[in-house]
Every structure is written in structure tokens, then in C-alpha cells.
Amino acid sequence: MFVSAQNSAQHGDEDALRRLLEHLQPLAGAQALSIAADGGRMARILAQHGAQVISADERARHIATHCARFEMSHLPFGARRLTLIVVRDVARRLADVPRFLSECARVLSPAGKLALLEPLAPAAPAAARYVNAFERLRDPSHVQQFSLADWKKMLSAAALEPVHHETSAERLSLYCGHGARLSAETLLRLRVLLHQAPQAVRAFLKPSYSEDGSGDASFERQQVILIARKRMQGSQLS
Numbered sequence: 001m002f003v004s005a006q007n008s009a010q011h012g013d014e015d016a017l018r019r020l021l022e023h024l025q026p027l028a029g030a031q032a033l034s035i036a037a038d039g040g041r042m043a044r045i046l047a048q049h050g051a052q053v054i055s056a057d058e059r060a061r062h063i064a065t066h067c068a069r070f071e072m073s074h075l076p077f078g079a080r081r082l083t084l085i086v087v088r089d090v091a092r093r094l095a096d097v098p099r100f101l102s103e104c105a106r107v108l109s110p111a112g113k114l115a116l117l118e119p120l121a122p123a124a125p126a127a128a129r130y131v132n133a134f135e136r137l138r139d140p141s142h143v144q145q146f147s148l149a150d151w152k153k154m155l156s157a158a159a160l161e162p163v164h165h166e167t168s169a170e171r172l173s174l175y176c177g178h179g180a181r182l183s184a185e186t187l188l189r190l191r192v193l194l195h196q197a198p199q200a201v202r203a204f205l206k207p208s209y210s211e212d213g214s215g216d217a218s219f220e221r222q223q224v225i226l227i228a229r230k231r232m233q234g235s236q237l238s
Contacts, residue, residue, distance in 0.1 A: 036088035
């Protein structure tokens with residue numbers, strides 16, 4: 001049976017955003033940096049809740065107090081400058097995520113928070129490699145998505161302490177989003193990868209195939225809401 005992805009992706013994304021915002025309140029007066037691949041949407045939501053927003057997306061220039069493009073490995077802010085950093089669907093595109101997290105820790109205030117809304121990889125290394133190969137073919141900007149255990153290790157190494165996490169899933173169509181810009185040959189290769197996926201990958205992606213002759217297929221993308229705070233000197237993770 002083919003599971004339609006037309007509405008589930010939008011609904012899953014909206015629900016994840018709502019839950020993320022619930023865990024970041026109160027936002028009024030927060031010095032917030034929005035790093036999101038969403039055309040300025042995250043910056044707009046943060047501003048609507050009273051945050052003073054700096055955005056890495058120039059499309060948010062009518063919303064944010066300041067917009068600038070910069071290298072994620074060298075955030076252009078002084079130490080302890082920000083109270084909140086929100087990262088949405090960007091870390092998976094970065095070549096050096098540990099370096100980026102270290103920069104986030106540097107610019108966050110002592111009580112500052114880092115909030116991530118990012119796709120997850122399976123815990124098993126072989127399955128994670130397969131899923132990342134699939135994603136790189138589907139989206140050329142993709143570098144790597146990580147498991148929850150990977151995220152916790154990287155955050156800890158950057159002196160950031162996870163204080164909350166939850167996972168959700170959104171169903172995506174091969175033919176929508178990034179798929180709309182792919183060649184027929186690439187779409188066929190993606191469909192084959194779904195068909196031939198090992199059991200652990202099939203259990204993670206939960207592929208479904210259209211029976212209407214269109215060749216479309218859908219899969220689940222697992223994502224995590226992960227909130228971390230700057231670790232106070234001398235504190236240890238439990």
C-alpha cells in the first residue's frame with residue numbers, strides 16, 4: 001500500500017516546530033541566532049514570539065534585526081554574545097559539525113541554549129551509511145546526518161549539555177521537494193535503493209510505493225528536537 005506524503009510532511013513539520021517552541025519559551029527579549037534552511041521562516045517565528053533575531057538567511061532581512069551570511073565554522077560573534085541559537089535542517093549540510101558546535105558554545109551566554117531540529121540517522125553504523133548515501137543522492141547539499149547517540153557525544157565534547165530530546169517522523173515523497181529537481185535517472189536510482197535496502201534500513205525509512213504507475217515512492221524521515229545548554233564549569237553529565 002502506498003502511503004501518501006502530500007500532507008504528512010507538512011503536518012509533521014508543523015508539529016515539530018510547535019513542540020520546539022514550547023521548550024524555548026519565554027522568548028521575549030532573547031538574543032537569538034536563527035540558522036535554518038527554510039527561507040526565513042524560523043526567524044519570523046522567533047521574532048513573532050518577541051526574540052531579537054539575527055538570521056543567517058538573508059531572505060529574513062525584513063524580519064530579523066540583522067542578517068548576514070557567514071561561515072558556520074567561524075561564527076562572527078563575540079564570546080557569550082547570544083542567549084539562544086536555533087538550528088533547523090542545516091547541520092546535516094555542514095562539513096565539520098563538531099567545529100560548528102564548539103563555535104555555538106563559544107558565543108552562547110552562560111545560561112544560553114542551543115536548539116536543534118535535524119534529521120536522524122539509524123544507530124547502527126552500516127544502516128547509517130546506507131541512509132546517508134540515499135540522502136546525498138536525493139539532496140546534493142547533504143553531507144551527513146547523525147544518530148541520537150552521535151549528537152549527544154558531539155554536544156558533550158563541545159561543552160554543551162543535552163537537557164531535552166524527542167523524536168518524530170515526517171513522510172516525504174521522492175517526487176516532491178528535492179525530488180522535483182532530480183533527473184528521471186536519479187529518481188530511478190533512489191527507488192532502487194529503497195527496494196534493495198537492508199532490513200534495518202527498511203525498518204528505519206518505512207518505504208511505500210505507488211501503485212498508480214507514476215513510479216512515486218515515499219519514506220519516513222526521522223528527526224530530533226534536541227535542546228542543550230552551555231555546561232557550567234565543573235558540572236558533569238550524568
